[in-house]
Amino acid sequence: MELYKYKNYEDYKKNQIDANIRKINNSYVDPNSLCSLLDYLVKDLNINPKLILCHGTRRGLEQQYIIDFLNPLGYTPEVIGTEISPTATDYPHTIQWDFHETKPEWINNTDIVYTNSFDHSCKPQECLDTWMSCLNNKGVCIIEYSPDCDNKSQAADPFAATLDEYKTFIKEKYEIVDVLVNEGIPDNGLTHKGVRYFIIINNKNE
DSSP, X not given: OEEXXXXXXXXXXXXXXHHHHHTTTOOOOOHHHHHHHXXXXXXXXXXXXXXXXXXXXXXXXXXXHHXXXXXXXXXXXXXXXXXXXXXXXXXXXXXXXXXXXOOGGGTTOEEEEEESOGGGOSSHHHHHHHXXXXXXXXXXXXXXXXXTTTTOOOSSSOXXXXXXXXXXXXXXXXXXXXXXXXXXXXXXXXXXXXXXXXXXXXXXXX
């Protein structure tokens, strides 16, 4: 497990914004894998989503994929994407926001937190704690992981770990409900094509 060291917060923010602008036409998310995940969440976990947060969304494609999949099933959640770059305001369902922080109205009120950008966190424990504080009693947080992308620490992607290290890190404070993998699902990701793991996490029942 590695964590890139920045000079300060402004250095972190600058690197994230620069990477966002440089990669603005790229999209990591795969709609087929994401829709399979959503199908599992609503059918197997019986989640009736009313508020969904997507963190680190660049062009906001995941928000639209989620809406397009859930609406025909009768679900009409509010779907909010966060992106630290000022380019966030160029895209629907997206706000400019540092995902290490939260809003009061999200706390204990969120059904699903989803990200494929956890490797962009400069403070992974604080970040995960923030996201988990947003979940309601049935809510889950999903971290999408790729061994091809998430095990290299650099200025644009500071947090690097293996899948097993992710699991150990998460289990220190939270429960892993399941780990799904996109085996057998055609990958239409615009940037990354390969194995994807979806680590589904909830708060431990006291």
